[in-house]
Amino acid sequence: MNVKSGFNVLRNPVALIAAVFIILSMRFYWWQIWFTGAVGKGVGLKVYPHSLVGTIPTEGLDYIPNIGHSLQWFFVVLVIMILMIFIGSFLKKKIGIPLILVSSLMCLAIRYAFRIRLQARIDGLKLGAMIQIPTVPIEGKVMVEGYDVVTSFGLGYDLILVAGIIGILSVILHDRIRINLKRS
Numbered sequence: 001m002n003v004k005s006g007f008n009v010l011r012n013p014v015a016l017i018a019a020v021f022i023i024l025s026m027r028f029y030w031w032q033i034w035f036t037g038a039v040g041k042g043v044g045l046k047v048y049p050h051s052l053v054g055t056i057p058t059e060g061l062d063y064i065p066n067i068g069h070s071l072q073w074f075f076v077v078l079v080i081m082i083l084m085i086f087i088g089s090f091l092k093k094k095i096g097i098p099l100i101l102v103s104s105l106m107c108l109a110i111r112y113a114f115r116i117r118l119q120a121r122i123d124g125l126k127l128g129a130m131i132q133i134p135t136v137p138i139e140g141k142v143m144v145e146g147y148d149v150v151t152s153f154g155l156g157y158d159l160i161l162v163a164g165i166i167g168i169l170s171v172i173l174h175d176r177i178r179i180n181l182k183r184s
Contacts, residue, residue, distance in 0.1 A: 009180055012089040014170035015100045019085040021163035022078055022107065026050060028156035031118060033136070037147040048156065049114075050075040074110060081106050085167060097174050104167025111160045 010016075026049050034044030035056060045054040050071060081103040088099030119138050136142055141150045 009178055009182075010090060011092065011096060011178055012100065012170055012174045013177055014173050015085050015089040015167060018100075018104060018107075018163045018167035018170060019082050019089075021159050021166060022082050022085070025156040025159035025163060026075070026078060028159065029053070029154040030114060030157040030160075031153050032151065034150045034152075035147040036150065044150075046154070047071070047118075049078055074114065077106065077110055081110075089170075093175055097171050100167055100174070101171050104164045104171070107160050107164030107167060111157065111164070114157070 029046035029048050031047040032044055032054075033056070034042050036042035043055050045052055045056050048071070052071070084099045084103040088096040088103070090096070091099065115138070122136055122138060136144065136149055137151055139152055141148060143149070
């Protein structure tokens with residue numbers, strides 16, 4: 001009995017590298033806010049696409065953007081992108097290339113959306129405050145209530161960009177580098 005399967009030839013192994021970079025981007029933090037000064041070595045919060053990790057001093061609560069509930073959507077979209085790239089790397093050009101290309105462009109879009117959403121949340125803190133508070137930069141250093149507050153983007157934020165670029169470039173190589181997965 002011979003059963004034909006559409007998943008017996010890997011048509012785009014380079015696209016799978018893009019999927020690996022998406023997975024790696026979820027392993028590393030995308031953004032962090034760190035408080036140093038009165039607390040010694042420092043405490044802070046690291047933002048991953050799926051969770052917030054860390055602690056902050058109570059004085060710092062007014063300066064932390066509320067992005068926790070948005071992270072679940074970033075995570076869901078990233079998982080869908082991984083699946084689209086995986087499936088697209090096994091399919092022929094008509095279906096495989098659009099799946100990979102859309103996922104790769106979504107990598108770039110989600111990176112941009114993360115930054116815009118974070119900036120909007122930081123700006124919202126300033127607008128919603130009853131008193132004038134110092135603006136915490138999206139990336140940089142500022143003094144707030146005796147703390148040096150340092151914010152920066154992390155490796156995960158950069159890896160999602162790499163995933164998008166590799167995915168876009170892999171479209172050119174679709175069906176040119178093939179790996180036969182069936183046994184003869």
